Amino acid sequence: MSDSAPKSWRDKLFGGLKRTSEKLGTNLTSVFTKAALDEQTLDEIEEALIVSDLGPAMALRIRDRLAEGKFNKVLTEEYIREIIAEEIEKVLTPVARPLEFRAARPQVILVIGVNGSGKTTTIAKLAKRFQEQGRSVMLAAGDTFRAAAIGQLKVWAERIGVPIVAGKEGGDAAGLAFEAVRQATEQNIDILIVDTAGRLQNRSELMDELAKIRRVLGRLDPASPHDVVLVLDATTGNNALSQIEVFKEVAQVTGLVMTKLDGTARGGMLVAAAEKYGLPIHAIGVGETIDDLRPFDPADMAKAIAGSAYA
Numbered sequence: 001m002s003d004s005a006p007k008s009w010r011d012k013l014f015g016g017l018k019r020t021s022e023k024l025g026t027n028l029t030s031v032f033t034k035a036a037l038d039e040q041t042l043d044e045i046e047e048a049l050i051v052s053d054l055g056p057a058m059a060l061r062i063r064d065r066l067a068e069g070k071f072n073k074v075l076t077e078e079y080i081r082e083i084i085a086e087e088i089e090k091v092l093t094p095v096a097r098p099l100e101f102r103a104a105r106p107q108v109i110l111v112i113g114v115n116g117s118g119k120t121t122t123i124a125k126l127a128k129r130f131q132e133q134g135r136s137v138m139l140a141a142g143d144t145f146r147a148a149a150i151g152q153l154k155v156w157a158e159r160i161g162v163p164i165v166a167g168k169e170g171g172d173a174a175g176l177a178f179e180a181v182r183q184a185t186e187q188n189i190d191i192l193i194v195d196t197a198g199r200l201q202n203r204s205e206l207m208d209e210l211a212k213i214r215r216v217l218g219r220l221d222p223a224s225p226h227d228v229v230l231v232l233d234a235t236t237g238n239n240a241l242s243q244i245e246v247f248k249e250v251a252q253v254t255g256l257v258m259t260k261l262d263g264t265a266r267g268g269m270l271v272a273a274a275e276k277y278g279l280p281i282h283a284i285g286v287g288e289t290i291d292d293l294r295p296f297d298p299a300d301m302a303k304a305i306a307g308s309a310y311a
């Protein structure tokens, strides 16, 4: 394929995860050149997998898989990468779940995450995907803390052609969410995506605000918000894992979106997150354009992380 040809999603996925799979390869270099499998090599493999952010449980499982009947045998790089991909796929399969319209009009999707995680662009990308599926979408600029966040979301709304409910900087986010649901109901909108502030440094305020939004939404429809999606920046590595911990507690997260997998060698943490929390992962981001955020195929994703054959 020439450089100018448009890339398919699979190309982008494998290209985006290249730094992650290369880092795994670097960490495993000494193993790839070993004569035969022994206890020490297995220790090295386990260590390399942990250093590659896959998490200790996964590292141990892969170690056990490789040990099965293979002692004193020479393992090829291809075989090792294949086994890694197979084990990753097992963990990703149950969590790879796209965000879907479930006929609760309006279905309210609360989007949370720290500033800079890619929240605003994720909202726009999700909105566009729903639109493509024939759904009507409305946005609510609930990050009332920063004028820039409101402005950015307005620009995106205009670009993709969806209505937006926005208030003033410093306004009441719960009040805005309430108003947005009212308008979405009136206009028979399928999906309302609500942005929120991401001030993790002020945990009690954040908690109060999210709790208030939930309370207000719940008053209109006890099932609302129907989804609470946490956006994580993959480049933050372990920090992303601790964000799941905090937000799970303050906002009853129902699913994850992981952005910027193309900008890091630490993509393995998606697997660690899946294993540790078991939360659905609705979509992943491998670039800045509107089409770069999508649900993922667990087998492809596993191969992309493990760097095993791209066929």
Ligand SMILES: Nc1nc2c(ncn2[C@@H]2O[C@H](COP(=O)(O)OP(=O)(O)OP(=O)(O)O)[C@@H](O)[C@H]2O)c(=O)[nH]1
Pocket: 113, 114, 115, 116, 117, 118, 119, 120, 121, 122, 149, 152, 198, 259, 260, 261, 262, 263, 284, 285, 286, 287, 288, 292
């Ligand atoms: N390379 C890459 N960049 C991304 C991805 N997702 C988001 N970005 C970029 O990350 C930056 C931050 O994204 P925003 O959507 O503005 O993040 P945010 O969390 O809303 O940030 P604030 O508006 O500052 O709170 C932007 O420049 C995005 O284009 C991704 O998957 N890959």
